[in-house]
Amino acid sequence: MTMLNATLSSGLAQFESHLPWTPYFTLAAVSSLLVGLLGTLYAYFFPSGNDANKIHALRGFSAVNAWMFFNKRYDFLWSNFDKTGHDLFSFKVLHHQVVAMSGDEARKIFFNEKKLSFLEGYRLLRGGVGHAIESHGSLLNDRDIKAEEDDSTIMFKQRLLKILHRDRLQDVIPTLFSDISRCMENWGAEGTIDPFKDIYDLVFQMTVRMASCQELATDPAMVQKMGDLYWKLEQNATLVSLLLPWFPSTARKTTRQASKGLSDMVSHYVEVRQKADVPNLDAIDVLIADGADTPSIVHFVLGTIFAGVVNTGMISCWVLLYLGFNNACKQKTIAEVQNLIAKYTNTSSSEPIHQRLSTAPISTWEDEMPVTESVIRETLRILGSGTPLRRNLADDLRVAGKTIDKGAFMVYNSADVHLNERFYPEPLKFDPDRFNLTGEDDTQGKAPFLAWGTGRHPCAGMKIAKLEIKMILALFLYRYEYTLVDQSGKPAKQLPQLDRNTIQKKKPMGEPCYLMYRKVAE
Numbered sequence: 001m002t003m004l005n006a007t008l009s010s011g012l013a014q015f016e017s018h019l020p021w022t023p024y025f026t027l028a029a030v031s032s033l034l035v036g037l038l039g040t041l042y043a044y045f046f047p048s049g050n051d052a053n054k055i056h057a058l059r060g061f062s063a064v065n066a067w068m069f070f071n072k073r074y075d076f077l078w079s080n081f082d083k084t085g086h087d088l089f090s091f092k093v094l095h096h097q098v099v100a101m102s103g104d105e106a107r108k109i110f111f112n113e114k115k116l117s118f119l120e121g122y123r124l125l126r127g128g129v130g131h132a133i134e135s136h137g138s139l140l141n142d143r144d145i146k147a148e149e150d151d152s153t154i155m156f157k158q159r160l161l162k163i164l165h166r167d168r169l170q171d172v173i174p175t176l177f178s179d180i181s182r183c184m185e186n187w188g189a190e191g192t193i194d195p196f197k198d199i200y201d202l203v204f205q206m207t208v209r210m211a212s213c214q215e216l217a218t219d220p221a222m223v224q225k226m227g228d229l230y231w232k233l234e235q236n237a238t239l240v241s242l243l244l245p246w247f248p249s250t251a252r253k254t255t256r257q258a259s260k261g262l263s264d265m266v267s268h269y270v271e272v273r274q275k276a277d278v279p280n281l282d283a284i285d286v287l288i289a290d291g292a293d294t295p296s297i298v299h300f301v302l303g304t305i306f307a308g309v310v311n312t313g314m315i316s317c318w319v320l321l322y323l324g325f326n327n328a329c330k331q332k333t334i335a336e337v338q339n340l341i342a343k344y345t346n347t348s349s350s351e352p353i354h355q356r357l358s359t360a361p362i363s364t365w366e367d368e369m370p371v372t373e374s375v376i377r378e379t380l381r382i383l384g385s386g387t388p389l390r391r392n393l394a395d396d397l398r399v400a401g402k403t404i405d406k407g408a409f410m411v412y413n414s415a416d417v418h419l420n421e422r423f424y425p426e427p428l429k430f431d432p433d434r435f436n437l438t439g440e441d442d443t444q445g446k447a448p449f450l451a452w453g454t455g456r457h458p459c460a461g462m463k464i465a466k467l468e469i470k471m472i473l474a475l476f477l478y479r480y481e482y483t484l485v486d487q488s489g490k491p492a493k494q495l496p497q498l499d500r501n502t503i504q505k506k507k508p509m510g511e512p513c514y515l516m517y518r519k520v521a522e
Ligand code: HEM
Pocket: 001, 003, 004, 005, 008, 118, 153, 157, 160, 304, 307, 308, 309, 311, 312, 313, 315, 380, 388, 389, 450, 451, 452, 453, 454, 456, 457, 458, 459, 460, 461, 462, 464, 465
């Protein structure tokens, strides 16, 4: 997906960038503009030679290319791969060189090469502003950057592992189910929901529960306030605020206010937990016990929310949409949930289903839901046209016979695999059976699959994301009958089209689509 990706990194980036407005930044602003303008004119009047040994450089105004890259990323990349006929092409974002890559060799290098920086790559979303190599006149060498990247990401991932430890997840499952059930109760016995609002709210609640503390997660007004600030940040990640973060735009102001609001809110709850008489097993307490200071805990909580909400919410919404249009597949998924209930819960109990489901061991969710697993995988595959980013820190990186300059940014769009006939015949067809995960003829189970990342940076939250999606699906499919409807409540004629160019919420294009439901079980 544009995955962690835009979300975690732009999210974290926004928290890092409380930069004061000083003459230094005015100067930086003017010089960046000048460099950008000169670069644009140079590229336009003196296009590069495009000889066979060099990476093909796009012609035209670099500002237009940069604009397309941020606003129409999918179309921009694929139209240029088609137009140029090359596996690699380059363009400029401000004064940075960006290399778009496709093909098997490029993919393997992109995900596995040690000297590609993950964190530096995502700084492209801030126009490379920050401590990028050239912005300090090469003050930082590769080893410094690598060391910093390793320390911060290793620490973040270690903490995440601790929070997402199996035992802790098993304990938190009943509370997560209560959260889902409480949100669903607000919907009533029948009605219509906008999945891209209501399911996202649900995922937001669950993520806050996982990543913070009870005092926050059980206060609906605070969770709502936090959600409002979070979406403000997401929506204000505009081209100007990402590319020119020093520019005093309204988006920048809103971003800073929302970012400060979120940090203050989480800091407050960290303080509450630091003063608590009895520690508990909530994430904030686990981090306090681990010796983490307040800023690191705030960073962790918000980082986890940014990494988790958009992707998990998006997949939960789209799974419901795809199943809404594929009845046979929906029935198979419902049957799997019913089997699970019959096998692991007390069927003669009068307890509501969410409480009964809470008693199923975590291994059930992970290992005994192959149908749901392939539905999620297929949804991820079809939606998975995100663009992971990297920065090259190596002197002599060769890809497909060409040299990538040190300091160049690199982008690889996952559709190169996920929507590629060679790996997935009829790639736009929703067909979870293509992942015949247990069969002998499991060719597509072995095709490259990048939706959870691969190589050096696989998704550290995959297990919790899958668990949350399965829990939502299980409860929704068991409790409700539903159909997809349009704005006027009439059955939707076709599955909504995915807008592959959006970096954030991946809402459908065109007419909005709703779920009309009727409760059939408690
Ligand atoms: C459906 C939900 C999710 C999807 C599809 C997803 C996808 C991805 C992908 C594709 C990457 C690799 C990006 C790259 O190579 O540039 C990644 C990395 C990562 N994800 Fe997720 N993610 C999801 C949910 C989560 C959640 C819930 C968390 C945290 C609780 C999380 C934490 C991370 C982290 C920390 C990394 C970076 C790993 C590293 O630096 O090595 N993700 N994710």
